Amino acid sequence: MPAISGVHHVTFVVGALDAGISWFTRILCARHVPRFDHDASGALFGVILELPGFLGSAPAGGFGTVPFQ
Template sequence: MPELAGIHHVKIPVTELPRAVEWYGRVFGFKPVIEFPDADGTVRGVAGEMPGLGTTLVGFRENAEAARGCQGFDPVGFALQDREDVVAWAAHLDALEIPHSPVIEASIGWLLVFNDPDGLELHLYTWAAHGVDHSSRPGYGRLISSPGAPPGL
């Protein structure tokens, strides 16, 4: 099988493009670099960079129906290194007055959960593991014992 070269972009549906661009800019440092005008010239989509994501672009596209359908869902988890980074992000969100979960001891690492303006659930999850086995808890991940299985979610 040919090998993938990473994640090119993540596209998030939104109800109001200017609001999303402003919010993701304030929270994550999002900077638009490409816009997508419709046939009538109205820009209903943008893609851009967020610090820490390397060459992976994040895109936003006005699509109210899709945005409503994604409310409460977490299609992407942004990576943090360790628990201290989660605590720093909690303080950052507090300063912006954005409600969030407490620091959660998740399946493998630590997790912080909050919502964007359209109710999309955003996860900040650590690469560092906490070493506690939660595999017997409902809703928590457990390792799959097969060759090539990922190290857990």
């Protein structure tokens, strides 16, 4: 079986897009990249967030449990 060499993207469905962006930027230090947002006829339905330095592993201390608010 071939080894996995990387991950292109992961999708998370959220009930409130602005709150989701806020949570991912605050908790995971993600950076919103508006030029790649998904917009259909003026209705925003998806955004792109980058995780700088993401290598697929948690920090040494782990992420812990952080509730979505």
